[in-house]
Amino acid sequence: MHYLVTGGAGFVGSHTVLALLDAGHDVTVLDNLSTGHRSAVPAGVPFYQVDLADYNATKAVVGQKRWDGVLHFAALSLVGDSMREPMVYLRQNYITALNLIQACIACEVKKIVFSSTAALFGGPERSEPIPENALVEPGSPYGESKLMIERVLYWADAIHGLRNACLRYFNAAGADPVGRAGEDHRPETHLIPLTIDAALGRRSALKLFGTDYPTRDGSCVRDYIHVNDLADAHIRALDQIEERSVAYNIGNGQGYSNLEVIQSVERVSGKKVPWVPASRREGDPAVLVADSSTLRRETGWMPRFGELDQIVETALRWREAHPYGYSS
Ligand SMILES: NC(=O)c1ccc[n+]([C@@H]2O[C@H](COP(=O)([O-])OP(=O)(O)OC[C@H]3O[C@@H](n4cnc5c(N)ncnc54)[C@H](O)[C@@H]3O)[C@@H](O)[C@H]2O)c1
The missing domain is CATH 3.40.50.720 (NAD(P)-binding Rossmann-like Domain)
Known part of the structure; x- marks a missing residue:
């Protein structure tokens, strides 16, 4: 095709x-x-x-x-x-x-x-x-x-x-598990690469947008x-x-809070993530978790990387290997 x-x-x-x-x-x-x-x-x-x-x-x-x-x-x-x-x-x-x-x-x-x-x-x-x-x-x-x-x-x-x-x-x-591609948004606004860069000392403390949401730890929950x-x-x-x-x-059908993402990056990298609380961003809902049962039922799709730590690990490996992201 x-x-x-x-x-x-x-x-x-x-x-x-x-x-x-x-x-x-x-x-x-x-x-x-x-x-x-x-x-x-x-x-x-x-x-x-x-x-x-x-x-x-x-x-x-x-x-x-x-x-x-x-x-x-x-x-x-x-x-x-x-x-x-x-x-x-x-x-x-x-x-x-x-x-x-x-x-x-x-x-x-x-x-x-x-x-x-x-x-x-x-x-x-x-x-x-x-x-x-x-x-x-x-x-x-x-x-x-x-x-x-x-x-x-x-x-x-x-x-x-x-x-x-x-x-x-x-x-x-995440990133390609065999390292052929990764995430390189400029500017980067996505939580996992930002958190990894904070752990690797490539940026100043991570801003945690919103710590007063009605969630288990006050931070946003995402899938x-x-x-x-x-x-x-x-x-x-x-x-x-x-x-x-x-x-x-x-989605995976499981939500992780922003603070849980920070903990995952700390676990996987073995490094501390410096972070500071910041006010909520406009347009950010408290919780977004997917019910993907239709996709699973109709196509047989099953996520291979269901655990947050697995996702973080592939992202971390790519960012460690590409400190400046893509060359062009
Ligand atoms: N990344 C996420 O978490 C996420 C979540 C939900 C939906 N999406 C959607 O998935 C898609 C891809 O997201 P991404 O994170 O890979 O974004 P990205 O910015 O990395 O990729 C978008 C690509 O489209 C190109 N592009 C943008 N405008 C264009 C135009 N006018 N003409 C030709 N090329 C153009 C960009 O150069 C870039 O290569 C987007 O439509 C986004 O809205 C992404």
Whole structure:
């Protein structure tokens, strides 16, 4: 099979590119390198530096082959930034996805897998694992932009037969266990790499945003999912959408508090994590844990890295081996 991957130079995209190659598929990457890294794309993988905001350039790549499917990772994805610049987020994520989806329809692509998010459920407080049929009520413009794209995909299927999988990731984390790829967001805002860098003395004390949430220790609770398990879910979703479109929540089903993440990094690294309490960030719900039973039941997916320490260990190994991240 030959797949086109947008955002394949980014964190989740690059790990999924590796998983697709490992499964024997051909992969082409489209990325504007705004947050991704050229060197995260394996040698030999065709690469197009294209901005999805440019419809004609996007369509030129989409029209190059009869792809067996498109995987759409490219987006702006910082909740905090979206609270400060809501119109930028709503416009950018919507328009770029619309361009891609329209190009897919024009070029008769039959399948697309879309990186959606748990931020769809970011509004009201919940403590139970969230199933796909839970009320969708984004707590941020970032989450809202993903919901808008899910709705576009609904109509793209209903009218044009573009089958789609909307994969609502919870917190992607970890790194390729054999060290071929890792997490290198600039700036980094994700808790696990920040905590690891604090333990390794590469940054000042970690800021713990919110210590007064109604959770077991006052810090936010999140469901961390290893990026290779996420990649595996994409490959399974591609098979699953031959006949009908799907939406799946992807997480381990177990929540860890921010303080528990700090403890895990201390356990795995053997080093102390310096941290200081800070006020809550706007748009951050107290608890987000996935109910992924639909994905498990329908595709046979099972996370291989279910324990937080396993996730932290792969991330730590990559960050130790790449103190400056990717070279380009
Ligand atoms: N990382 C997470 O925990 C998480 C959680 C939920 C959902 N998601 C979603 O998963 C996807 C991937 O996240 P990530 O952490 O790998 O992000 P990332 O920033 O590492 O990767 C995004 C990639 O898309 C590219 N890109 C961005 N805008 C583009 C454009 N206009 N045209 C072409 N390329 C563009 C970037 O250069 C980058 O390589 C995003 O859609 C994100 O919203 C991520």
